[in-house]
Every structure is written in C-alpha cells, then in structure tokens.
Amino acid sequence: GPPAATSCSPWPPLGRTGHGPAELAVQARREGGDWVLDGVQTAVPWAADADHLLIPAHPGAGPALLALVPRDRAGIGLDEQVSTSGERLAEVRLDGVRAAAHEVLDADGAWDWLRALLTTGTCALALGVGTAVLDLTSSYTSTREQFGHPLATFQAVAVQTADRYIDLRAMEATLWQAAWRLSRDEKDPEATANGALPVAGDVAVAKMWAADGVRRVVQTAQHLHGGFGAVTDYPLHRYHAWAKQLELSLGSAAAHEEELGELLAAHPLP
Structure with missing residues (x-):
C-alpha cells in the first residue's frame, strides 16, 4: 500500500539549493497555539503517495522542529519530480500551513537524530548497491x-576489483559503527568513553565512505564491463544511476568532511 508518511528531508538533500541545511528551507512561526510553516522542500521521496509529511523547519531561534501534517492540508502544494534512479519525488511548497501543537515535535536534537538515522540508512543502501555491483562485475569478468x-x-582487473572489495569492507565497518552509536544512549559512559566524538561524527565518517566508496565501485564496474556498461538492457546502468543518487543523498562526502572537521575542532582529543 501507499506509505503512511514520508520525510521532507530532501533526498539530494540539503534544502532547496543543496547548499544549506534542510531545516532552513522551511520557516516556522508561532501563531496562537499553532505553528505556521512557510517554505519549499525539494526532492521529497514519494510525497504524492504519502498520507502525511514529516517536515523539518526552523523556528528562528532554538533547535529545528519536526511537524507531521496530512499531505492534503490547506497550503501544501506538490510538483512532481523524478530522481536519477527513477524514484518518484516531489517539490513540496508550504504556504501558511498550520500545524497544531500536538503535530509538532520541538525537542532539542529530534531533527538531528532523525537525520542521522536517515543518513545511516542511506549508507546501508549504498553498501547493498555496491555489493550487488561488485558481484555483477565478478560474474562478468569471470566469464568474459x-x-x-x-x-x-x-592482474590489472584483479587489483581493481580487490580495491573495490576493500572499499565495501570499509563502508560496512563504518556503517556498523554509526548504527551502534545510534543505538546507544549518548549519556551512556561506554558510548562516549575516551572522549569519543558525538554520534554525528560516526555518521559523517560512514557517509563519507559510503559516498566515495559506492562511486568508485560503479566507476570501476563500468570500466571493466566496457561497452556492456552502457547497454540499457543490461542492469549495470541502473545500478550506476542509483549509486550516483545515493552518493549525494543527505550530503556528499565533501559536506560530511566539513561537518566532521567542525566536530573535531569543537571536541579536541583529550
């Protein structure tokens, strides 16, 4: 059936232009006991099929909030978009959309936690795509x-595929580290032992490896397949398109390198 809700965290993902945080693309203001939302989110997955939209918004002061509102609420407009991989997306326009107090979560860190979950899930999907591509390449080069x-x-083929296997194992290790950190309470002494960075650091490292790793895997696969990589009735071109989307979804490697650098500067090692 159709999804019950979709997150208005833009899939190629940092707000309307791709250069600012998603929560800054929508502004929230108090009006009586309600919140009023204005702004535009682009590349929202499956928005046209969802019953509700989960929208990050910035209240002007304080942490970003999350509003869960029905898709057909007054003031919401959708324009269809299509992703690189063919996934259905939409530009979501919010013009004076009202959200009642019980539809809004304004707890400190709520959006950061959700974004970390979405990013880690994207890393897992990139690992799956990369693994399938390397399996496809191994099968092809073993028979061609x-x-x-x-x-x-x-030797030249074996070395390239071995390097991509190493990329996948690094993607897997950093993914599980981020998932483990997300599963721990940040107040748990074990989770922050020895001056460990906040969980955002592990998520940034995982996305850096996922973005660069899956890109290298599909590029090598295209190279080793030769002309077959461009044949539309062979599956590699679809994996390539999917990998390019995942590479940039919820931030490129460069964006997460910048975030990691800021975390390191703010949390010097003991």
Missing part, C-alpha cells in the same frame, strides 16, 4: 574472455 583467458585472471 580475452586472448583465450577470462578477464578476471589478468
């Missing part, structure tokens, strides 16, 4: 022959 030998037996 040149000079009477399978491509996989040539």
